[in-house]
Amino acid sequence: MANGAVRLDLDGKPIKPLTICMIGAGGFIGSHLCEKLLTETPHKVLALDVYNDKIKHLLEPDTSEWAERIQFHRINIKHDSRLEGLVKMADLTINLAAICTPADYNTRPLDTIYSNFIDALPVVSAVAVASIKTVVVRFANAEAAAYYIATAGFIGVSCRTRRSDASVRWSFLRQRNEQELTQNVDAAAAADTCGNQTNSPFVKYCSENNKRLIHFSTCEVYGKTIGSFLPKDHPLRQDPDFYVLKEDTSPCIFGSIEKQRWSYACAKQLIERLVYAEGAENGLEFTIVRPFNWIGPRMDFIPGIDGPSEGVPRVLACFSNNLLRREPLKLVDGGESQRTFIYIKDAIEAVLLMIENPERANGHIFNVGNPNNEVTVRQLAEMMTKVYSKVSGETAIESPTIDVSSKEFYGEGYDDSDKRIPDMTIINRQLGWNPKTSLWDLLESTLTYQHRTYAEAVKKATSKPVAS
Numbered sequence: 001m002a003n004g005a006v007r008l009d010l011d012g013k014p015i016k017p018l019t020i021c022m023i024g025a026g027g028f029i030g031s032h033l034c035e036k037l038l039t040e041t042p043h044k045v046l047a048l049d050v051y052n053d054k055i056k057h058l059l060e061p062d063t064s065e066w067a068e069r070i071q072f073h074r075i076n077i078k079h080d081s082r083l084e085g086l087v088k089m090a091d092l093t094i095n096l097a098a099i100c101t102p103a104d105y106n107t108r109p110l111d112t113i114y115s116n117f118i119d120a121l122p123v124v125s126a127v128a129v130a131s132i133k134t135v136v137v138r139f140a141n142a143e144a145a146a147y148y149i150a151t152a153g154f155i156g157v158s159c160r161t162r163r164s165d166a167s168v169r170w171s172f173l174r175q176r177n178e179q180e181l182t183q184n185v186d187a188a189a190a191a192d193t194c195g196n197q198t199n200s201p202f203v204k205y206c207s208e209n210n211k212r213l214i215h216f217s218t219c220e221v222y223g224k225t226i227g228s229f230l231p232k233d234h235p236l237r238q239d240p241d242f243y244v245l246k247e248d249t250s251p252c253i254f255g256s257i258e259k260q261r262w263s264y265a266c267a268k269q270l271i272e273r274l275v276y277a278e279g280a281e282n283g284l285e286f287t288i289v290r291p292f293n294w295i296g297p298r299m300d301f302i303p304g305i306d307g308p309s310e311g312v313p314r315v316l317a318c319f320s321n322n323l324l325r326r327e328p329l330k331l332v333d334g335g336e337s338q339r340t341f342i343y344i345k346d347a348i349e350a351v352l353l354m355i356e357n358p359e360r361a362n363g364h365i366f367n368v369g370n371p372n373n374e375v376t377v378r379q380l381a382e383m384m385t386k387v388y389s390k391v392s393g394e395t396a397i398e399s400p401t402i403d404v405s406s407k408e409f410y411g412e413g414y415d416d417s418d419k420r421i422p423d424m425t426i427i428n429r430q431l432g433w434n435p436k437t438s439l440w441d442l443l444e445s446t447l448t449y450q451h452r453t454y455a456e457a458v459k460k461a462t463s464k465p466v467a468s
């Protein structure tokens, strides 16, 4: 942390240092979030991922002043029993792990669904189990305790009786709601026909072990806008009610099942519903984040340099790759889709506010995007071409863009969201957050990074003689 001053939350209360279990910490968003937490806060990070290349600079034991506050665990959450223990050690779990590149959604739909739904289940359940309050039920004698064990309707994971003082300590896998527990306890006491029991048992909730989950979903859960179903020149297409995406009112509109592109959005939607239901039924403290095209340095990879040559990263890295190689930027289906892009550093500010203001963030779903930075993908390509010329000093090639069909580029089963404008009302009201960086500025700093990091390597790779 830059200075030793106590950090205050938005309500002026001191923030206590947290231990954060961050799953997917080695990815694009995770690397920026780790950096922010280590350089600006006193919090500790248990960083989980299968890769750590993007956070290597934070893990060097000798060079970093924060080595004590970050621990890397190489874990695949699909099958690693260490996950539960690490979640238990943390006050807060942030789940970023996912397959989240559009090129995979229709070509690897099974991996996409498993990664975004099935593999996230152990995380949600580990946090839910870790946040269970221990329930202590004390009885007057052993018979009453035995009767209660036989009649109470809970799913117990452990149950110990200390017959000497006739008390029973239960840890429940799921503690249903308080009323149901009280009713069961009352029923057990009232139905005590052993004749030995006179006092009602008492029930104590030990609620000191509060755990939270911040789960990363996506703006793709909104799918297509309502307006996209209107004729192209219909005036209602200009009405914000037909395109602005609101967390609490907008529907989720996906294409048909054969459009496998929606496997990602659908898996993300179901895990959102599960997290929400854990909150509603079992009191899980959660926040769901819906990122709207966060971009910046360290996003994805440059094919053939730090990722597979045949790999297709997200649009920023695809276009960066074309610019670095002096190839035309490929516009899928004319590049007509509209997107809003937000600078990763602005978005990370929003996540930090969620981390440090649980009372304002718990139970909420937040859009995190920049509604002021809307462009078509074609406009993005044109702007990136201009910015790259400025930062690299190279003139643009003669035909800077080329049209390709989505079938050619992404394969069978591709489909797209037409437009994504986030409504900012909820995040603004709860956390007072607004994005700051313009599209031009964020592209300038990002493409400066891309040029500095990759230009030499690309030059070397392209000047190598091709093996015959």
Ligand code: NAD
Pocket: 023, 024, 025, 026, 027, 028, 029, 030, 048, 049, 050, 051, 075, 076, 077, 078, 095, 096, 097, 098, 099, 100, 115, 119, 216, 217, 218, 219, 220, 290, 291, 292, 293, 294, 295, 300
């Ligand atoms: P990323 O691919 O850079 O990072 C994801 C990380 O998760 C990777 O480092 C990967 O190795 C790790 N991971 C995946 N499966 C794992 C597993 N089984 N075990 C352990 N680690 C695993 O992606 P990102 O851009 O940092 O996105 C993070 C989250 O935000 C994802 O859930 C994504 O769906 C969501 N999101 C991001 C954006 C965006 O604009 N960047 C937009 C929408 C949603």
